[in-house]
Structures are given as structure tokens and as C-alpha cells.
Amino acid sequence: MTETLNLKPGQIKGTSGIWEMVIGLEIHAQISSKSKLFSGASASFGSDANSSVSLVDAAMPGMLPVINKFCVEQAVKTGLALNAKINNISVFDRKNYFYADLPQGYQISQFTKPIVGEGEIIIDLDSENQTVVGIERLHLEQDAGKSLHDQHPTKSFIDLNRTGVALMEIVSKPDIRSPQEAGAYVKKIRSILRYIGACDGNMEEGSLRADCNVSVRRPGDEFGTRCEIKNLNSIRFIIQAIQSEAERQVDIIESGGKINQETRLFDTSTGETRSMRSKEDAHDYRYFPDPDLLPLEFSNEWVAEIKETLPELPDSLKKRLIKDFGITPYDASVLVEEKDYTDFYIKAANGVDGKLTANWMITELFGALKKENLTLENSPVSPENLGKLVGLISKGVISGKIAKDVFSEMMISKKSPEDIVKEKGLEQVSDDKEILKLIDKVILENQEKVKDYLGGKDKLFGFFVGQVMKLSQGKANPGLVNKLLKENLK
Amino acid sequence: MSDFLKLDLLGASIALKNKEISSVELTNAYLNAIEKTSSLGAYLDVQADYALEMANRSDKKIQQGTAGPLEGIPIGVKDMFCTKNIKTTASSKILENFYPTYESTVTQNLWNDGAVMLGKLSCDEFAMGSSNETAAKGNVINPWSKTNPMSPGGSSGGSAAAVAARSALAATGTDTGGSIRQPAAFCGITGLKPTYGRCSRWGIVAFSSSLDQAGPLTRTVSDAALMLNSMAGYDVKDSTSANISMPDLMTYLDNSIKGKKIGIPKEYTQDGISQDIMKFYESSISWLKDSGAEIVPVSLPHTKYALPVYYIIAPAEASSNLARYDGVRYGVRNEAATLDEMYELTRGNGFGDEVKRRIMIGTYVLSSGYYDAYYLKAQKVRRLIKEDFENVFKNVDYLLTPSTPTTAFELGQKQDPLTMYLNDIFTVPASLAGVPGISIPVGLDNSGLPVGVQLIANSFDEPGLINVARTLEKCADFNLIPDGAAK
């Protein structure tokens, strides 16, 4: 059990002292290409087994791979977005092992000379703190097929639809120090991939998966032995699995045991990791350059052309939003999570209060969309209308409270805020004379309470405010009501 | 009947175009010949009905004047080429029930040009061998055999035997370390391995991807030129295919070779070559000299390392290429309770000993701890071997070497794998360098067995190679037919 007192995120208090986690992540991202990495079969497919399989994918005798240009471009693009070194010459290697969902008996991957080398990204730990996570490398490889083991007592069923789909494997350096950091890292990578259009980042559907390498150590010590947790497909599970695994390792070490370097799976029902059924010998993949493929070579000019096509990336967008719209770093991080959030925000905040717009978008709009199970794409409230609503608040036409009602109506009717305010007569009353009339009425009708208030019961002030607001059906300008009440409650 | 068999490919193609003979007649003659010579075991599968269908179609095209360059020519196909809906086994038990749903690019090129398929020819299992003794369905016998059955060479032993025995007018083969050239030499015919990348590998059962090349086995150099004209060509489906066009080789046949420089590499005439072979080699040198070529002694210093390099790289690539034969998606399966047991039984049972040996070597030399010492080392020495050729071709145009250290040997004689490997000593270097080579028959040794010599050219110089080979062929004037041939 972690105690939250005096512990930094990612630290565990064991019986013998404090332990630190060391985490590295390998993210597998399916490239959103039309066809597969080395075959012309479709990379997106329906439910019919083996419907999107070519002879090459099925590894028939004599079949040969031919590489997909789009996939190479996406790898370069991603490398650029990760501030990483692009390797103009890279090599495809065969990773040899036997499994039913691996028809060739090897996976075409990249081992010694990947297409992208070292890079780094900045991730937000919280609203104030950031950290840098190093990227070790990015390489291209084939995805495997799918096996169904639970359809029959003695047989497994193999579907090769996914075999050969292009994957980018992004390997981080072991710079991550807490489960939360790991979550933030995955979120950031996912965001970048979606921005550049290389991968749709859909973790539930398996377009983005993570393997986590976890080890523990006493602060200042060398890295401990690590275990790999495979195939985590949600950020929640990643965080849980890492925490659970680190705790497991601390328990073992503190009871005098040693950590065996092994591959583990996360059991979502127990919340713990378990060892994969181990084979007698460790995998010896016998990597060697694939003789059916020549080295992949491209020029700096080509890389520069690709760089031109990169959209503005989250980090840069974030800085720009803070500068141009005056919003907080936290709000900016939320808005740049997805490119369409940013696009929406920029349209909405056009000519109105940036901070207020950000508030409304993040708190009210996102909240309402989530409740109705809608995406921003399907928002009944258009960015222009949101902006107009903010404008009405800033100009004092409606109060913040009334604005919420207007907003609810906008969600249902899709009408513009001015129309709704007009139709329902919701304009704020900001006329001194009008408000004084209401105040006079309230004072007249509540003589006893006035006496009590003047006699020292300060808390009754709120009552008078409430009464005036009620009398005005919420339309009175609260600020003015406060001011005028103070002046007139004598 | 026998007159049909007398025509070589060039002669037959002219006779067909001139409507002196029909493809149906010619094909029937060959189907007959196949029956007569069946004891040689060259064919695994004869497609008589299909062949006649194709022959019929060819005759119609000839009538209509839309004949292709090989229209109506009956050929045999080495069973390493996937032929659509026709059983393709790579001479292995593990594929004994495999019917490809696709056609290899090379054979499709041949059918597009009008050739007629007689059937599938035996070879060493998965093209691994130099004697055609590892075929699952049994040995192929060299038609030149006298008292005891002799090997036709390998791995394209069936192809060579059929062409020599006149049970195919021509045949396709594959050459990885000599598997076209060596059997051609043993059977007294012509065998051509083109530049690596000249012919597409798509649809050919892969043995060693950086070495495999398809090529023709024929009676004459002209026939080989006609066949390669059709077989070769860029294929986008093969990433190693060369996008370099090849001119019509026929136009180069009879050019003069005056002034051409022929290199005689000293490393190819070390000990261990039979006297008869040396005699014919020396004659060949004289013939070329008499034809106006300049003879230049040269050196390819890393020649002796070619075999060890080959026996690391080829098995390594094979061990990976053959991993797909696992009983899951095609081929035979030995049932078992677990997946791994199924793999082990299926492959243990389905592969023959030589294939298993090579998979074991290949797996070992790629394995953790040994990769640098073996595989990486071999690829470095391979570069040196390739550089030897690049350097030598700065000074000469072609190389002349013996094709094999011995003539055909008796079946069952070479039990030891290593001794068998030494058969390829002269053919392997050109394979490693990716350069084209051709073996042509130049005479018979004292035992009446054919002797071949090899010409090697620089990458993509098949035109020059054909030219010199034709010149040498004219000088040698070898026209003998084995006793085991169909009459």
C-alpha cells in the first residue's frame, strides 16, 4: 500500500525504506494507411476472418514483400514530431520465431538500424511541472494476426486479417519515474500521432498498445532487473499495472527474493500482473537483414518535404494559445490534447475573452458533451455560438448564471444565444433605477429582517440578495444588486 | 516421331511458325518421349491433357498470325516454380499436396509467350543438393548413365535430365549455388544462370533469397537466349527485381568476339580437377583464342572462401525461408496435442535429412552468440568475393572456368554432405557475386560422360555472355545425344 505522506509520485514505501520506480515504455501504433506495410491488402477490415489477407500475408510459398511508401512517410513524420534523428539509411531485419499468428515464421521488423533514432518529448506532469522523456528509437514492423483460444476445448482459431498491418514501435528511454508520468507520456504520444494523422490512437480497438518495462531501485542505486508487462490497451490499465508490478517487485526483494526478468500480463480483473506461461528457453530471435528487402534509403530533401507537411504540433500550439489568448497553461494543455479541440477553441475565442471561452469549453461544453455521449465533432453548440455566448456574458447582457441556462437550451435547440436570450427575455437588468425599484420592494416586504440585519445579523445580506434576484427572475445584475443593496440597506 | 525430337527450340519455333509442324504433334512427341524415358524419374507430374490444350491454343494462334516468341514450344518446369492449380511440391514431402492458387512470374512470362507446359520436373528437395538424390519421390537418373545409374547433378537434376533425354525441349531451373550450371554440365546440355535480379523470384519457392535465380536449361546457347528473353523482366512484386531492360539476346549470338578479353582465373585450376576436364578447359581456351579473343591470366583471390561463405549464408536464409512450412496453412500436417508438437512432428517428418541439416546449420549460425562469428563474417567475405569480380572485370570482359571439378558420379556414391558440397566449387562464386554464368557442353570424358565449361560475365551482360558462349559452342561442336535419350 502506498502512503501519500512524504512520498513523491512513483515512490513506494517498503518495510526497509523508500523505493523508486524506473519505467520504460514501448508503444505500438498502427499506421493509418489504406494497405498493409508489405502487402496490398486492406489495413482496415471488418469481422470476416481472413477476408483482408493477401497471399503475401498468408506466407504462401514464393511470396515477397514490397514496402508501402505512406508508411515510411508516417514514420519519418512521427520521428520529426518527436524531435528525433531521422536515419536516411535503415535496414529491415527478420525476427524469427514460431507462432500460429505469424505465418512467415518471422516478423519483418528493424533491429540494428531503425528508421528513426534518438529524440525527446516534453510531457506535463501537472499544471506547473513538466519533464522530458527521451525517445530511444522508432522503427517499422509488421503486426501479427489474431488467435482465438477460447472457442473450443482443444483447438485455436487463427485470423490473419491483422497480419502485416504496419506498426511503428516507439521505444522510450527508461526516463519515466511514476505510473502517472507513464500515463501522461502515452497521452502525449497519442496526441502527437493523432495530430500528424499517422495513427488514430484508438486504444480500445488496439490501434495503440503499450508494453511497459518496470523495475524498482533504492534512490541512487543502479537499475534493478526489469519485467515487461505486455499489451496494455488503456491508460488506466497502464497506470494500474505499473503500480501493481512495482509493488510486487518491492515485496519480493524485501522478502529476500530476486526478480526474474520475465514477460508478464496484466489481469484486469485482479488488478495484478501474472507471469506468461514460460517456455523452457528464452527467445533467440536470430535477427538478420531480410534478403527480400534492400536497405531503405532516402534523401535529406525528401525528409525536408515531409517536414513541410507537418501540422503545428501540440507544444507549439500550446505556447501560442497562452500567448495569443491569455489562457492558463493547464487550460492550454487540455485544449491541445486534440487538434479538433484547438480548432474549435480558436474559432470560439475569436474576438472574445479567451480565458472565459476556455473555461466554458472545458468545464461546460465538455461536461455536457460527455453527459450526452457526444464528441466535439457532433457538438450541437457550434464554436461561433459558444463565442457569442461568452461575448454576451462579457458585455453584461446576461449573468454567468443565466448563461448556463442559455447554454443548456443551446445544447438542445442548437440556436444562437442571442436568439434564445431574446425569445426568453433573459437580458440582464443592469439599470440602477430598475434594480432600486426591486430593492425598495424587498425592503418594504421584509421590515423585520431589515431590522435584524441592521442590528448586526450580517449573514442576512445574502437573503436580501436572493430576494432581489428572485424578484427579477434571476435577471438582475448580481454585481449591481450587491452594490446598491449595500448602499440602501441603512 | 523422332524427327520432332531432333529439332532444338530454335528449329522447332521456326518450323512451327512456318506451319511445317503443329504444336500438338510436337507436344505429343514429347509426351511420348516422357513415357519412353520414365525410368529416368525426371518428371514428378506429367500434365498431358493440359499440355495438349495449350498446344491446341498455340496452333490456333499460329494460324491467326498472333504467335508469341515461344508459341507451341513444350517445356518442363522445375517443381520449385508455383504453377496455378497444378501441384507444386519443391520435391518435398511437406508440400506433397500443395496446389498453388497463383502462377510464378517467370512461368507466366513463358505461358504469355506461348510456351506449352509438359509437367513438373524433379529436383533436390527445396533445391538443396547437387545430385538430385534428396528428392522425396526418389532419384533422377542421368541419361548418360552406362552400367550404373549416375547422378544428373542438382538441384535442377530433373530439368537437366529431361532436356538431355529429349523428354522436354527446354526446361526451367533455379540456380542458388550452381543448381542450373552443374547439372547442365553433368548432362551435356546448356544451363544459364542470369544476373541476380534479372528474373523475378515471385512465385518461386524460396531457398536462399539473396542467391536464388531462375534460368533456362536447353540444348543450345540460342535456345537459352530464346528462353531467357521470355523469362527475364522487371517485376514490381519482387523488391529485388532489377529494373534494367534486357535487349533481344538473339541479336548478339553471332557477333565476333575479336578483341574481347577472356580472363583465366588461376584459383579455378587448383588440384582436384579431373584430367579430362582440364583437357577440355585448355581446348576451350585455345578455341577462344583462335576466335580472336585475348587470353588474360587473372586472379580472384578469395575464391577458396566462396564455398564456406555459401554454406553459411544459404542455410541461414533457408532456415528462415522454410519456417513457413509448419502445417498450418498448406502442406501436410502431423497432428499433435499442442501447437509446438505439431510443428516439430510436421517439420521433422516432412523435411528430408539434407534440408534438416541445412536448417540446423542456418539456425545455428544466426543464433545468439554466433551471428557475428559466422553470418556477419560470411557477409563481409562475400563483399570481398564480389569485389574480386568487380576488380577483374575492369581488366577483362569475361571469365572462362571449368563448370565442375568432376563429371557425373554414381548415385549413392557421395554419402558425406561436405564432399557433396564440393561439387559447387566453381559455380558458387558467381552466385555470391550475383553475376551471370553459363555452362556449355564441350565434349565427353574417357568414361563417356559430358564435360562442361563455364563462362562468367559482369552484371547484366547477358548479351556478351551469350555471344562468347555461342562462339565457344560452335568451336566445340558438341552434338552427342545420350543413350538414355528418347529416340
Next chain:
Amino acid sequence: MSSIKSIVDIPTVNKIARLARLEILEKNKQNLTNDLNNILEFVAQLNEVDTSNVEPLASVTGHKLPLRNDEVTDGNIGELVLQNAPETSSGFFVVPKVIE
């Protein structure tokens, strides 16, 4: 058989056979081990060659890897893909059950 310098022994052969998923019968193991040792000893002569400044050969052809346009040109041939399979069921390949 004359005494062979032993590079691999039977336990190693077992390990390699396992990696390659090849069942080797007990009675054949010694001969196979001998054959492998002979071959490995033969290829060891490469150690005579000085390759300290030599790059491994990456490709024989010298041309670059050709790139293909991202188009769907294949697939939808489920029947053909399954046609030669020893066992299939409802469009799936069937194998003995694997327990993970």
C-alpha cells in the same frame, strides 16, 4: 568416424532443433551432430580472412528499396487463402490449442 573437433554437442543440437521446431529422432542425433561439426569446421576457415575494414554485403544488386503507393490492391481472397489448409473452420485456420 574419425575424431572430429567438436564445436556442437548433442545438447546444443537439441537446443537448435527446438529453435527450428524440428523433431530429430534419438537414433539420428549423433550422426547429425557429426555432420554439423564437419560443416562448421569447414566454414571456420573464414577466420583466415582479414575483414577488419570490410562492411557486410547488404545487397547484391546495388539498387535501393522500391516504394509502393498506398493503395488497396489485394485481399478479399479468403477462399484462396484457406484452400490448401489442412484444417479450417468458419473461415479460420485451425491449430491445436495454445495456452498463453
